Amino acid sequence: MRGGGRFINQKKAFTLAEVMAVIIILGVVAALTIPVAIQNNQRSFIETRFKIFYSLMSRALEMSEAENGNVNDWVFHCSGCEQLNANTARTFAETYVTPYLKIMYVCDTDNNSKNRCFAGTNDAWHDAQGNR
Secondary structure, three states: OEOOOEOOOOOOOOOHHHHHHHHHHHHHHHHHHHHHHHHHHHHHHHHHHHHHHHHHHHHHHHHHHHHHOOHHHOOOOOOOOOOOOHHHHHHHHHHHOHHHOOOOOOOOOOOOOOOOOOOOOOOOOOOOOOOO
């Protein structure tokens, strides 16, 4: 014995109960914080996508207004109809919006077409080339 009667070889360690208590506390903290972090990440992703979409559409409408005049003067090309339907909306978009966007593919609305983006009610999913 050296050092006034103390044992030099004494080992200090944590007990199993202390280690388990720390693990449980860490688990509770993780269970409370991880869902919030995931939700914030998803919200940020959606906000970023929306901002990009809004920016692209704003830019396209600004370019269309520069070429076609004020948006309030645009014509809906609806001869004799009182309500806007899918065909007049498509014509309007093709006239005033789509020329100013980079469009990769336009889906066909004809049910007999091989280039549908979405299948009919009784069909399987089709890709742009008509593959199932």
